[in-house]
Amino acid sequence: MVKLAENKHYxxxxxxxxxxVPSKVYLPLIQHLGKICTPEVKVGDTVKSGxxxxxxxxxxxxxxxxxxxxxxxxxxxWPHPVLGRAKAIVLEGDGHCEGEAFVLKSRKEVEKLxxxxxxxxxxxxxIVGMGGASFPTHIKLNPPKPLNTLIINGAECEPYLTxxxxxxxxxxxxIVEGIALIASALGIKxxxxxxxxxxxxxxxxxxxxxxxxxxVLKSDYPQGGEKQLILNILGKExxxxxxxxxxxxxxxxxxxxxxxxxxVFKGKPLIERVVTVTGSCLENPKNLLVxxxxxxxxxxxxxGPLKEEPVKIIFGGPMMGIAQYTDEVPIIxxxxxxxxxxxxxxxxxEEGPCIRCAACLRGCPAGxxxxxxxxxxxxxxxxxxxxxxxxDCIECGICxxxxxxxxxxxxxxxxxxxxxxxxx
Amino acid sequence: xxxxxxxxxxxxxxxxxxxxxxxxxxxxxxxxxxxxGVIIFGxxxxxxxxxxxxxxxxTEAVFEVWTKxxxxxxxxxxxxxxxxxxxxxxxxxxxxxxxxGSVFSIAIGKQVFGGLGQNxxxxxxxxRVFLMASWPKYxxxxxxPFSYDAVTSAxxxxxxxxxxxxxxxxxxxxxxxxxxxxxxxxxxxxxxIGAAVxxxxxxxSWHIPASYILTTAVFMxxxxxxxxxxxxxxxxxxxxxxxxxxxxxATDYVATPLTIKGQLIFGVGCGLLTAIIRIWxxxxxxxxxxxxxxxxxxxxxxxYTKNRIYGTK
Numbered sequence: 001m002v003k004l005a006e007n008k009h010y011x012x013x014x015x016x017x018x019x020x021v022p023s024k025v026y027l028p029l030i031q032h033l034g035k036i037c038t039p040e041v042k043v044g045d046t047v048k049s050g051x052x053x054x055x056x057x058x059x060x061x062x063x064x065x066x067x068x069x070x071x072x073x074x075x076x077x078w079p080h081p082v083l084g085r086a087k088a089i090v091l092e093g094d095g096h097c098e099g100e101a102f103v104l105k106s107r108k109e110v111e112k113l114x115x116x117x118x119x120x121x122x123x124x125x126x127i128v129g130m131g132g133a134s135f136p137t138h139i140k141l142n143p144p145k146p147l148n149t150l151i152i153n154g155a156e157c158e159p160y161l162t163x164x165x166x167x168x169x170x171x172x173x174x175i176v177e178g179i180a181l182i183a184s185a186l187g188i189k190x191x192x193x194x195x196x197x198x199x200x201x202x203x204x205x206x207x208x209x210x211x212x213x214x215x216v217l218k219s220d221y222p223q224g225g226e227k228q229l230i231l232n233i234l235g236k237e238x239x240x241x242x243x244x245x246x247x248x249x250x251x252x253x254x255x256x257x258x259x260x261x262x263x264v265f266k267g268k269p270l271i272e273r274v275v276t277v278t279g280s281c282l283e284n285p286k287n288l289l290v291x292x293x294x295x296x297x298x299x300x301x302x303x304g305p306l307k308e309e310p311v312k313i314i315f316g317g318p319m320m321g322i323a324q325y326t327d328e329v330p331i332i333x334x335x336x337x338x339x340x341x342x343x344x345x346x347x348x349x350e351e352g353p354c355i356r357c358a359a360c361l362r363g364c365p366a367g368x369x370x371x372x373x374x375x376x377x378x379x380x381x382x383x384x385x386x387x388x389x390x391x392d393c394i395e396c397g398i399c400x401x402x403x404x405x406x407x408x409x410x411x412x413x414x415x416x417x418x419x420x421x422x423x424x
Numbered sequence: 425x426x427x428x429x430x431x432x433x434x435x436x437x438x439x440x441x442x443x444x445x446x447x448x449x450x451x452x453x454x455x456x457x458x459x460x461g462v463i464i465f466g467x468x469x470x471x472x473x474x475x476x477x478x479x480x481x482x483t484e485a486v487f488e489v490w491t492k493x494x495x496x497x498x499x500x501x502x503x504x505x506x507x508x509x510x511x512x513x514x515x516x517x518x519x520x521x522x523x524x525g526s527v528f529s530i531a532i533g534k535q536v537f538g539g540l541g542q543n544x545x546x547x548x549x550x551x552r553v554f555l556m557a558s559w560p561k562y563x564x565x566x567x568x569p570f571s572y573d574a575v576t577s578a579x580x581x582x583x584x585x586x587x588x589x590x591x592x593x594x595x596x597x598x599x600x601x602x603x604x605x606x607x608x609x610x611x612x613x614x615x616x617i618g619a620a621v622x623x624x625x626x627x628x629s630w631h632i633p634a635s636y637i638l639t640t641a642v643f644m645x646x647x648x649x650x651x652x653x654x655x656x657x658x659x660x661x662x663x664x665x666x667x668x669x670x671x672x673x674a675t676d677y678v679a680t681p682l683t684i685k686g687q688l689i690f691g692v693g694c695g696l697l698t699a700i701i702r703i704w705x706x707x708x709x710x711x712x713x714x715x716x717x718x719x720x721x722x723x724x725x726x727x728y729t730k731n732r733i734y735g736t737k
Contacts, residue, residue, distance in 0.1 A: 004437070159437070227734060240735035312430045318437040325431050339436075346430050352443055352496075353541035357677045359441075367733045369682060372726075389733045397435030404441045405541075411433045 511608020
């Protein structure tokens with residue numbers, strides 16, 4: 001764990017603002033971990049906002065919904081923030097969303113819902129883990145073993161990002177409703193929310209709800225990593241190769257819980273999310289409520305004027321985020337932040353030889369020896385990389401961050417992870 | 425549409441830390457001991473230090489030009505090697521001796537292995553044992569403190585070894601450096617000031633120095649006198665190169681273990697070897713050999729002291 005410069009001041013006090021509905025959205029057919037969806041509309045079809053437009057037959061997937069009302073203009077390859085390029089449904093509207101209506105449920109109706117009903121609603125709403133992993137949520141609500149603890153992840157440990165923090169302050173009651181819903185459906189009694197101590201407003205907001213135990217966490221990175229969160233809240237480790245289920249724990253991100261609330265109570269599928277748009281080059285960094293599929297240039301324009309031309313556009317935070325090659329790439333379900341860097345911030349440092357200072361060992365939250373895996377990987381010694389536990393890397397990036405020789409430890413370890421998988 | 429966007433793997437930020445910054449901080453931390461050495465032994469000590477540093481840097485530059493590698497002499501690592509070699513020499517050696525030592529340190533101790541980060545032994549100590557083996561006479565005659573001339577005297581450890589009567593030195597004298605010895609090892613106070621800087625900056629951790637010094641002290645207390653448990657452990661901590669070695673040479677990143685467990689083993693090993701050499705060995709002092717032997721054991725220690733991975737027993 002390391003202490004990072006937080007840089008949350010750019011946007012932490014900016015209330016969530018709605019970005020005007022774009023006239024064109026690009027909805028990739030894959031915005032989740034799992035199977036790619038098949039379009040259920042043809043070019044020329046008219047769609048309503050919230051209408052399901054793509055889904056898979058079975059397996060691990062989350063359906064895609066129209067995020068604006070309009071006409072299907074194309075189904076084509078388009079830049080994708082994670083995959084580089086992927087097939088996307090292009091919708092054209094008129095920049096309005098009048099007549100958007102979802103079927104609200106009363107509390108009485110919600111209370112009657114069974115776990116199976118909730119799972120169905122969550123699947124139909126296309127909800128995935130919104131902290132970045134984008135694993136379909138309905139599958140997480142179908143645990144193979146009984147669960148005893150629910151942990152809500154409000155750590156938001158990546159520097160710069162404030163979307164979850166704002167959501168926790170502005171939508172506290174809704175998130176608590178969502179939490180209660182999940183907990184009662186799964187029969188869970190122990191409920192925690194983990195929040196870093198750099199978010200006093202959020203801590204205060206949740207302290208008003210006694211049914212949720214607020215765990216104040218040190219603002220160390222990667223406090224919001226699932227394994228670290230469980231360790232620091234429950235004092236337990238997930239045994240190697242196991243999942244949180246195996247120790248009776250379910251972890252959900254606050255934005256995901258909010259999406260579940262909206263789906264169940266308001267009948268609203270996942271068609272928009274909060275995105276922090278930030279960085280020193282922006283005149284007005286913001287937390288924006290954005291329709292999925294909106295190209296990032298719309299977001300940047302709304303936070304302008306630019307003080308400086310950005311040379312790097314990152315989806316997510318500076319530690320685990322993905323650098324983009326174009327500003328036409330759309331916001332998808334897992335995009336919680338958009339970080340712009342100027343030339344100085346984005347400069348690449350020259351790599352030198354390892355001096356075995358062991359800073360990477362001290363920083364590694366997985367207990368690995370990154371410099372040793374790096375050496376093994378550079379020499380293609382995959383068995384050695386495996387022995388050093390390459391597969392246990394959580395890709396948090398601390399090793400690269402602390403390395404005084406600027407070695408590309410994470411990249412070589414990621415490569416080793418892929419090769420290690422092939423070893424029987 | 426923006427083009428020319430920079431794409432690279434995560435993470436996209438870096439801690440403001442670099443190898444030259446670490447190395448130059450270490451250089452800075454050695455300065456108090458050097459100043460003390462010059463005050464105690466006079467200007468001849470200064471010349472030894474300067475010549476050792478210049479020779480180390482020049483050798484590194486020549487080697488890098490010759491092998492068509494990047495010139496990295498400004499990263500501070502060769503400067504440290506020069507300084508540490510000089511600190512391990514008597515102040516009254518002929519002035520070609522530090523040059524010969526530095527050339528050997530950098531050429532044979534470091535560059536033949538591939539330069540920075542590749543050496544298996546501490547380069548400064550490689551140079552020192554080379555000089556010990558080649559010109560033992562110069563390496564074992566020590567100037568008297570504050571005599572500023574060619575009057576030599578045995579170091580307290582050498583006198584002890586040879587069974588000579590020790591001139592009376594209080595612990596305070598030893599702490600401040602009023603004794604015969606190598607340039608950089610005598611003033612414990614100055615060494616501790618430098619060590620405090622490195623500990624504060626987090627560039628070294630306490631594990632190796634503490635386990636090293638403690639082991640030597642305990643071993644000396646038990647076996648250091650004719651009767652068990654009567655050894656003058658404090659005398660042994662303050663004499664010889666123990667403090668210099670423990671904080672500045674046994675902590676050299678490259679040739680020491682990576683994990684805390686490994687570093688503790690390394691420190692204890694250095695402590696045992698130092699004490700054994702001092703009590704039963706042929707030399708009055710054992711710090712250099714102890715560290716070099718443990719350097720050799722480092723890959724082995726590393727192999728058996730891996731960190732515990734999250735989620736494993």
